[in-house]
Amino acid sequence: MKQQTCLRARVGGWRPDGSSWVQIKDNGVGLAERLERAAQTVKQVYSECPSYDELIPALLKHGLWDLPQHCKFKPSVPIKPMLAKPTNGISEVLEKFKDQEFTCEYKYDGERAQIHLMDGGKKIMIFSRNSENMTPKYPDIVARLPGCLAPGVDSCVLDGEAVGWDPEHKKILPFQAKEGEVEFALAKTSRDIEELETFLNEAVDASTEGLIVKTLVDAYDPSKRSSHWLKLKKDYLEGVGDTFDVVPIGAWHGKGKRTGLYGAYLLAIYDADSETYQTISKLGTGFSEEKLAELTELLRPHVIPAPRRYYQWGETQEPDVWFAPVKVWEVKCADLSISPVHRAAQGLVDESKGISIRFPRLVRVREDKSPEDATSAHQVAEMYRMQAVERVLILMVLVFQDRHNVVWHHYYYYYYY
DNA sequence: TTATTCTGCCC
DNA sequence: ATTATGT
DNA sequence: ACATAATGGGCAGAATAA
Numbered sequence: 001m002k003q004q005t006c007l008r009a010r011v012g013g014w015r016p017d018g019s020s021w022v023q024i025k026d027n028g029v030g031l032a033e034r035l036e037r038a039a040q041t042v043k044q045v046y047s048e049c050p051s052y053d054e055l056i057p058a059l060l061k062h063g064l065w066d067l068p069q070h071c072k073f074k075p076s077v078p079i080k081p082m083l084a085k086p087t088n089g090i091s092e093v094l095e096k097f098k099d100q101e102f103t104c105e106y107k108y109d110g111e112r113a114q115i116h117l118m119d120g121g122k123k124i125m126i127f128s129r130n131s132e133n134m135t136p137k138y139p140d141i142v143a144r145l146p147g148c149l150a151p152g153v154d155s156c157v158l159d160g161e162a163v164g165w166d167p168e169h170k171k172i173l174p175f176q177a178k179e180g181e182v183e184f185a186l187a188k189t190s191r192d193i194e195e196l197e198t199f200l201n202e203a204v205d206a207s208t209e210g211l212i213v214k215t216l217v218d219a220y221d222p223s224k225r226s227s228h229w230l231k232l233k234k235d236y237l238e239g240v241g242d243t244f245d246v247v248p249i250g251a252w253h254g255k256g257k258r259t260g261l262y263g264a265y266l267l268a269i270y271d272a273d274s275e276t277y278q279t280i281s282k283l284g285t286g287f288s289e290e291k292l293a294e295l296t297e298l299l300r301p302h303v304i305p306a307p308r309r310y311y312q313w314g315e316t317q318e319p320d321v322w323f324a325p326v327k328v329w330e331v332k333c334a335d336l337s338i339s340p341v342h343r344a345a346q347g348l349v350d351e352s353k354g355i356s357i358r359f360p361r362l363v364r365v366r367e368d369k370s371p372e373d374a375t376s377a378h379q380v381a382e383m384y385r386m387q388a389v390e391r392v393l394i395l396m397v398l399v400f401q402d403r404h405n406v407v408w409h410h411y412y413y414y415y416y417y
Numbered sequence: 418t419t420a421t422t423c424t425g426c427c428c
Numbered sequence: 429a430t431t432a433t434g435t
Numbered sequence: 436a437c438a439t440a441a442t443g444g445g446c447a448g449a450a451t452a453a
Contacts, residue, residue: 284442
């Protein structure tokens, strides 16, 4: 956040004649103290109203110390949404929220949607996680929202997740009994490990990503805590989740702090039928700086001038250097997808497209495996089929009034495309 | 005009 | 997104 | 605890090439 820069510009400045001014009254406190308070004020105001278009005119008109009275949280100005921190398991959740009430909700795999109702209920805007205006993307939400509001509600901000849904197959969906457009979220409040474990499994079986864990009493206050919710996904658990044994067949030169090292690798699985290495993804995370340097040195001797004839990769995935197939690495992912560029299991699930993996990261180097022992194309295809499920389009909605008087309503709002 | 590549956003 | 790292 | 900086797949729309 840039509030420090902002502060300097507001509390002081230079007149055209070159003299400087400071817009702070001396209340008997030191300058450092006053600056600290000023910073706090601006930070607080900015967190509720993160818009320079709002802040600057208000500052010029009313001054710094009256800013909180004139620049408040309101529909039309998107705030930074609460985020969630990755968590290793239910025991870690219990540990972190030892003295707090909390609830767990399904973590739907969609797009964050912050919905603003304003102008006496006449106007709706929808913002993304990064406060981009997504309103044109969701005409159906805009159309349906008025019918989902309690009578008299003409101003609110809703925070939720928009998720895909195939209406043809809604019978297989866990929410099918819930025909209405607005329902309470599927959530569980419990401190029982087994019960929560079961709930996590149900969430995964329902083809969601896992659970979001939220304290029940804390205010929605992104100024103080950027990640005060917790997220619990199956693939965070050690020894759980999809892993692959893959072969690095190429690499790109690293940038910034990875200058001089390979910064990312091109990974392939092995198809014994065609005796080819087929690209499944790139890899750029999961290694410490030390490991990264080590891997660079390990692979450098295996650079070859041109790709092997039996490599299959996408034209847009041309690495800076190619390797002979010598190493096997274990990588973990969250999901598999049909890929426009990668070639793993090409022809097995889709005639022309291969399969790729979502959120790949290194788990460990497999010294015990040879490249021919890498995950096979058939295994990849089978894993894809296992996870292929119909998708839902849902909006999880959190209603809140203001940061000191928070009203939590968790809804799901269903819509179709 | 259309096809391809690039960019910037989502996760 | 994930992960590692530095303040 | 938090912010920053490396990096991932995929998609849509913009920019560019043909």
